[in-house]
Amino acid sequence: MSEENRKIAFICSKGDLDMAYPALIMGWAALGNGIDVTIFFTFWGLDLVTEKRVDKLELAPVANTSFKFSLMGLPTGNLGIPNIMGIIPGMTAFASWFMKKKIESLDVPPVREYLEMLHDAGAHMYGCKMTVDMFGLKEDDFLPVLDGVVTAGDFMDMTEGAQIIFI
Amino acid sequence: MSAILETVTFNDEGFLTDPNAWSRELAEAIAAQEGIELTEKHWEIIEFCRQKGLESGAAPTLRQITKGTGISTKELFSLFPKGPAKKVAKIAGLGKPEGCV
Numbered sequence: 001m002s003e004e005n006r007k008i009a010f011i012c013s014k015g016d017l018d019m020a021y022p023a024l025i026m027g028w029a030a031l032g033n034g035i036d037v038t039i040f041f042t043f044w045g046l047d048l049v050t051e052k053r054v055d056k057l058e059l060a061p062v063a064n065t066s067f068k069f070s071l072m073g074l075p076t077g078n079l080g081i082p083n084i085m086g087i088i089p090g091m092t093a094f095a096s097w098f099m100k101k102k103i104e105s106l107d108v109p110p111v112r113e114y115l116e117m118l119h120d121a122g123a124h125m126y127g128c129k130m131t132v133d134m135f136g137l138k139e140d141d142f143l144p145v146l147d148g149v150v151t152a153g154d155f156m157d158m159t160e161g162a163q164i165i166f167i
Numbered sequence: 168m169s170a171i172l173e174t175v176t177f178n179d180e181g182f183l184t185d186p187n188a189w190s191r192e193l194a195e196a197i198a199a200q201e202g203i204e205l206t207e208k209h210w211e212i213i214e215f216c217r218q219k220g221l222e223s224g225a226a227p228t229l230r231q232i233t234k235g236t237g238i239s240t241k242e243l244f245s246l247f248p249k250g251p252a253k254k255v256a257k258i259a260g261l262g263k264p265e266g267c268v
Contacts, residue, residue, distance in 0.1 A: 025267050032229055032264075034249030107230070108268055117230070120240035 007036040007162035009155075014167060015047030017057040017096055017111075021103075022167050024114040031121040038162065039118070040155045041146075042128035045167075049127060049146045050137070054112050058096040061086035072098070112143070119145035124158070126150045171196045182262050186221060189260030198258045205258075209246055212236055216259040226256035226264040 008030045010023035027037045047053040061067050062083050069076040085091060100110070109117065119125065127142060127149040139149070150158070175188045183189060183197075194213060198205050205213070215236050219227045229252045233240050247254040252264045 028229070028268060031244075032250050032252055034253075109230070117240050121229075121244050 007038070007159065009038040009040065009159040009162040009164045011040045011042060011164065011166045012045030012048060013043050015044035015053070015057060017059040017099055019167060020048050020057055020111050023165070024111065024118065026165070027118055027123055028114070028121070031118065031123060037118070037123040038159055039123060039125045040128060041125070043131050046127055046131050046135070046137070048111060049115065049125065049143050050141055051143055052141070054143060055110070057111060058092050059099050060092050061095040115143060115145045126155065128152070169196060172200070180263060182257055183260040186260050193260065194258050201254055201257065203247065203254070212238060212243070212246065212255055213259045216255050216261060220256070220259060220261040226252070226259070226261035228252055228264050228266045228268060230268045
């Protein structure tokens with residue numbers, strides 16, 4: 001079939017809870033369509049594959065223009081949640097908890113489990129060498145799903161002919 | 168082997184148009200066309216998908232299959248390479264699976 005050799009590579013550069021999901025969802029869809037998937041985790045994106053961070057990803061309600069009261073099911077249309085509320089201690093934790101609950105209600109797995117599914121389905125996952133050096137991380141700081149730590153150049157070699165999506 | 172495929176109709180994407188026209192022989196023929204030889208393990212998954220698919224009217228997604236059968240993601244991808252949910256749906260005579268996970 002024409003899909004046979006299609007390859008997609010994702011570059012995950014963000015460590016927020018909401019920015020963790022795009023590559024996981026699209027990567028899973030790609031694997032489900034028989035497409036080769038490679039994911040490169042760089043900068044804050046490395047949090048997604050870091051043992052100590054993966055279950056603690058958060059969503060900050062400050063400076064997010066999409067944060068509306070209607071997200072919580074209130075009939076308030078476009079009325080935004082004021083930033084001043086977002087700076088109250090505990091608001092980030094609350095927003096993160098709320099989003100996790102929403103994700104769970106759709107039967108979408110948490111990030112750790114999603115990564116395991118992708119790994120089992122044959123996705124290749126790599127950490128960015130420069131970020132690893134900069135943050136002073138070691139190999140055992142990462143989840144076992146990570147295939148290794150590579151340079152940007154290595155990533156380019158690995159993804160020849162792939163469609164690349166930067167997140 | 169392919170004669171049975173001539174007796175039914177498929178849509179543009181290769182899914183059987185009428186799930187009631189399905190039979191085990193037809194499944195074998197579709198699988199062969201996809202390059203898969205059906206074993207007992209394959210049948211376990213096909214039967215699960217048939218049951219769920221006819222019950223709900225939609226072919227189960229990958230995660231619904233792994234959760235429902237207890238078969239691991241890894242095994243599912245090795246039994247039905249390159250897109251297990253779509254492959255099983257085709258072989259089981261169901262429509263294209265919808266849903267993201």
